[in-house]
Amino acid sequence: MAIYDDNDQNWLKVAQSLRILRRRLRPFVENETEIYHNSLRTKIRNTSSGTTCQTKCNIKKWNPIPKKLPLMCVACVPWRDEILANHSAKEGPIHWNNCTPHLWPSKKWEVAKAYMPRGLKRKCNFDDFDISALLNLMTCCKYFRRFIQEHKLNQVIEVRNSVMHCPDMTFSKEEKEGHLDKIRDLGQALAQHAPDLMKLSEEIEMTPLYLIMVAQGPRLEAAFVPRIDDVSTVGTTFWTLKERTEFLLQCYDEGQLDGLKEAVRGTINCLERNKYYGFDLSKEEEILLWMEEQLIQQEKSAKAQQAARRLFLSYGLIFAVSLLWPRLLSLLAHSA
Numbered sequence: 001m002a003i004y005d006d007n008d009q010n011w012l013k014v015a016q017s018l019r020i021l022r023r024r025l026r027p028f029v030e031n032e033t034e035i036y037h038n039s040l041r042t043k044i045r046n047t048s049s050g051t052t053c054q055t056k057c058n059i060k061k062w063n064p065i066p067k068k069l070p071l072m073c074v075a076c077v078p079w080r081d082e083i084l085a086n087h088s089a090k091e092g093p094i095h096w097n098n099c100t101p102h103l104w105p106s107k108k109w110e111v112a113k114a115y116m117p118r119g120l121k122r123k124c125n126f127d128d129f130d131i132s133a134l135l136n137l138m139t140c141c142k143y144f145r146r147f148i149q150e151h152k153l154n155q156v157i158e159v160r161n162s163v164m165h166c167p168d169m170t171f172s173k174e175e176k177e178g179h180l181d182k183i184r185d186l187g188q189a190l191a192q193h194a195p196d197l198m199k200l201s202e203e204i205e206m207t208p209l210y211l212i213m214v215a216q217g218p219r220l221e222a223a224f225v226p227r228i229d230d231v232s233t234v235g236t237t238f239w240t241l242k243e244r245t246e247f248l249l250q251c252y253d254e255g256q257l258d259g260l261k262e263a264v265r266g267t268i269n270c271l272e273r274n275k276y277y278g279f280d281l282s283k284e285e286e287i288l289l290w291m292e293e294q295l296i297q298q299e300k301s302a303k304a305q306q307a308a309r310r311l312f313l314s315y316g317l318i319f320a321v322s323l324l325w326p327r328l329l330s331l332l333a334h335s336a
């Protein structure tokens with residue numbers, strides 16, 4: 001039986017609101033990314049020789065390093081340099097390896113991915129990008145500065161990180177309200193350019209979270225068909241658990257281990273609680289259990305190393321004292 005208490009519901013409400021925001025951002029982001037892409041295409045056509053990439057430059061294995069640029073052919077370099085000129089995070093590592101350079105002239109999302117977080121090599125459509133990818137695109141691509149101030153985007157990136165990282169997947173009422181305010185604030189600030197956001201607050205307010213309880217054990221009642229869409233309770237839970245697993249795996253890969261074990265356990269518990277919904281997250285469960293096992297092993301080996309170090313120091317001390325003790329006694333005898 002899946003039961004949510006108030007704090008679970010608060011967490012789920014914030015996750016649901018982020019999904020509503022993502023859906024309502026779509027026309028604006030699709031359209032403006034296209035306009036930006038076209039502007040680069042026109043500029044590069046007018047200023048460079050207009051050649052096309054013959055070598056199919058491949059930078060998928062290139063390792064992002066601050067201030068370093070991947071090498072590529074003469075046709076791709078003008079694109080790389082224009083993308084860089086419009087990048088607000090020139091000092092930090094840019095995830096060029098998200099991109100396939102020879103597709104830059106024809107595919108807008110290949111350009112957009114240079115402004116997004118790592119791990120998007122195989123993604124190529126709006127549907128593939130979560131809210132974090134979209135907010136990062138708008139933060140890191142200077143083109144979007146004309147529409148929105150950076151801090152309003154950063155506030156919502158923080159909300160999303162809290163949803164992904166809070167260990168027990170719960171928020172207090174105050175935390176929920178604070179997070180929702182930031183989401184509404186972004187919607188309001190951007191609404192004049194993205195009319196779909198005008199009703200964001202209303203939709204957040206009106207979309208209910210149903211307390212779905214399946215009392216018949218693991219088999220769903222025939223009449224109950226869960227909607228795995230963007231904002232239904234089941235859909236929000238499903239998509240957020242998927243995104244959260246990817247996010248935690250990324251933290252693990254990058255060595256951001258602080259609080260990770262607790263966050264992984266919280267996600268596994270949530271998966272357990274929601275099994276009766278009937279959606280398939282077995283792959284995610286497998287990844288989470290593997291990660292938990294690795295983290296437990298790492299913790300054990302760190303503790304064993306610490307104990308060995310302590311033992312070594314104690315024996316060292318005893319050895320030093322046993323060597324110095326006779327000298328100390330003879331010094332005391334002489335002084336007496």
Ligand SMILES: [Zn+2]
Pocket residue numbers: 053054055056057072073074075076101102
């Ligand atoms: Zn090339």
